[in-house]
Amino acid sequence: MLIKLNKTSKMNCFSFSLDANLCNIGSKLRKIENSTCSKCYAFKGNYHYPSVKKNRQTNLKHLNSSYFVFVMSYQLKDLRYFRWFDSGDIPSMKALLKIVKIAKNTPSTKHWLPTREFGLIKKYLKYRSFPQNLLVRLSAPMIDGTPPAGFDFTSTVHNKSKAIGFECLAPKQKNNCLDCRSCWSRKYKNISYREH
Numbered sequence: 001m002l003i004k005l006n007k008t009s010k011m012n013c014f015s016f017s018l019d020a021n022l023c024n025i026g027s028k029l030r031k032i033e034n035s036t037c038s039k040c041y042a043f044k045g046n047y048h049y050p051s052v053k054k055n056r057q058t059n060l061k062h063l064n065s066s067y068f069v070f071v072m073s074y075q076l077k078d079l080r081y082f083r084w085f086d087s088g089d090i091p092s093m094k095a096l097l098k099i100v101k102i103a104k105n106t107p108s109t110k111h112w113l114p115t116r117e118f119g120l121i122k123k124y125l126k127y128r129s130f131p132q133n134l135l136v137r138l139s140a141p142m143i144d145g146t147p148p149a150g151f152d153f154t155s156t157v158h159n160k161s162k163a164i165g166f167e168c169l170a171p172k173q174k175n176n177c178l179d180c181r182s183c184w185s186r187k188y189k190n191i192s193y194r195e196h
Contacts, residue, residue, distance in 0.1 A: 018088030165190030
């Protein structure tokens, strides 16, 4: 049995998603004006299709299963790049530990994990570090806000303010990543995305 992976039109790589309604932090931020989740793209466009919604529900069952690490490790072993959560976020420490195990099992794959689960990541980092092929970026909660303090890799969203650090190239490339892989790169401490 294989787990159905996503391939969004913007990114030229596969990804894994969950229902954004279930985000621990994101569901709270959605109710706050000018937060980075207040206009979440995971509630627009193709994300409304029943088949897409069903896939995200199925993915949560996969993530909670005993076979998830084995199957995902097999499916990702030949991929160069992979993104976790193009929709949704880390639901629990148990899920995060599974992602870490999958990254360790697939050393040739570069994993990018954007998240707003600050407490979960702090708790994890208190006792251990992430494998080198797993780049975890903590996302700022507010548009035009500053990068989250205390983390090696972060991201921000800008509208009225200037970009902080590396500015995402997608708006200059018809909203496509094309061959850019900056989000996975340890060269850039902060990636700044234009509000969309």
